[in-house]
Amino acid sequence: MKVTRAQIVEGxxxxxxERGLGGLSMRGLAQDLGVQPGALYxxxxxxxxxxxxxxxxxxxxxxxxxTDPRSAADALRTALLRVRDGAEVVSFVQAFRPEIVVPAHExxxxxxxxxxxxxxxxxxxTVVHYVLGFVAEEQNHAELVRAQILPEEPSRAEDSxxxxxxxxxxxxxxxxxxxxx
Amino acid sequence: MKVTRAQIVEGxxxxxxERGLGGLSMRGLAQDLGVQPGALYxxxxxxxxxxxxxxxxxxxxxxxxxTDPRSAADALRTALLRVRDGAEVVSFVQAFRPEIVVPAHExxxxxxxxxxxxxxxxxxxTVVHYVLGFVAEEQNHAELVRAQILPEEPSRAEDSxxxxxxxxxxxxxxxxxxxxx
DNA sequence: ACCTGAACACCGTTCAAGT
DNA sequence: ACCTGAACACCGTTCAAGT
Numbered sequence: 001m002k003v004t005r006a007q008i009v010e011g012x013x014x015x016x017x018e019r020g021l022g023g024l025s026m027r028g029l030a031q032d033l034g035v036q037p038g039a040l041y042x043x044x045x046x047x048x049x050x051x052x053x054x055x056x057x058x059x060x061x062x063x064x065x066x067t068d069p070r071s072a073a074d075a076l077r078t079a080l081l082r083v084r085d086g087a088e089v090v091s092f093v094q095a096f097r098p099e100i101v102v103p104a105h106e107x108x109x110x111x112x113x114x115x116x117x118x119x120x121x122x123x124x125x126t127v128v129h130y131v132l133g134f135v136a137e138e139q140n141h142a143e144l145v146r147a148q149i150l151p152e153e154p155s156r157a158e159d160s161x162x163x164x165x166x167x168x169x170x171x172x173x174x175x176x177x178x179x180x181x
Numbered sequence: 182m183k184v185t186r187a188q189i190v191e192g193x194x195x196x197x198x199e200r201g202l203g204g205l206s207m208r209g210l211a212q213d214l215g216v217q218p219g220a221l222y223x224x225x226x227x228x229x230x231x232x233x234x235x236x237x238x239x240x241x242x243x244x245x246x247x248t249d250p251r252s253a254a255d256a257l258r259t260a261l262l263r264v265r266d267g268a269e270v271v272s273f274v275q276a277f278r279p280e281i282v283v284p285a286h287e288x289x290x291x292x293x294x295x296x297x298x299x300x301x302x303x304x305x306x307t308v309v310h311y312v313l314g315f316v317a318e319e320q321n322h323a324e325l326v327r328a329q330i331l332p333e334e335p336s337r338a339e340d341s342x343x344x345x346x347x348x349x350x351x352x353x354x355x356x357x358x359x360x361x362x
Numbered sequence: 363a364c365c366t367g368a369a370c371a372c373c374g375t376t377c378a379a380g381t
Numbered sequence: 382a383c384c385t386g387a388a389c390a391c392c393g394t395t396c397a398a399g400t
Contacts, residue, residue, distance in 0.1 A: 095317075095318065129311050130307065136272070140277070163306065166304075167310070174351035174354035
């Protein structure tokens, strides 16, 4: 059996959607691809490196470069929600490969219009931390519902979107005030 | 050899400080305590449950109930920074035992003075997400420096505090505007 | 160039049996 | 009541050897 790096990354992305981050193992992935575990290490340096590629794949779902911070935050949330544990994977990768989190650069660029470079960086990080934290909680809740540890709440999705927007508007409002000062 | 639940929790907290979350295993902890791994499971249901107790232990370092959101956020950050990977542990636990994250209740209580219950909850979550996300990044960076993957930057600590305050002030400023509306 | 087979050094958890 | 011994079902990673 032969595999390419692209197949491994795509397989990992699929497996993430089907089994979640806790169910994503190199051995399981090898079995999905009809190959021995060791074969993966010819194409990929480590599980960490593979997760970095999966994070890039998740963020690739964002359609176009954003024109304002509010829609950048919204597009990021949407991309993260497309795959199970998406926020956790991106958070993990952000720790050691921050350059992969492209929306952070875009936010910095957008904020550079009203801030100095230092403040633009801080503002972008504030927004990214909020979005990653918010969506991680959303998805962790979903995992617990799936595991039947928590009951399902039908109105949750709509509430979540309103709560998300409440926070984003507060943050962006506060940043605007700060930049005007 | 005999162990109590309190000793296990304290041992886990110590081990976290010394080896980080990645180095904290039930087997290693058992060895530290001079006991077989299975013995731990007489006192503790699972590693998850133990981590929940460790998270409570981390948050116990917060001295007194806060009087305003800004100092609540600051006290939370300080407690998280006291132990390696503190933010990651609390984030993890928040997912399945949110009631353990006491600062979140306090923030909700403080925001209830200017918001309805729904908005107070959202406001509290916004602040908690930001603090956890910010400190997690700080500590992950520290882990990478420790592993000599990233170089040490001497001015980092002071910069971090300023960046943290920049974000907190923006969020709280934005929330104030929202509540006045 | 790419993969297999097999091993190394780990995990969390369970549970009969011992004291 | 509390612990040991031993097992079960896993991990990520490495690497000689094969094709």
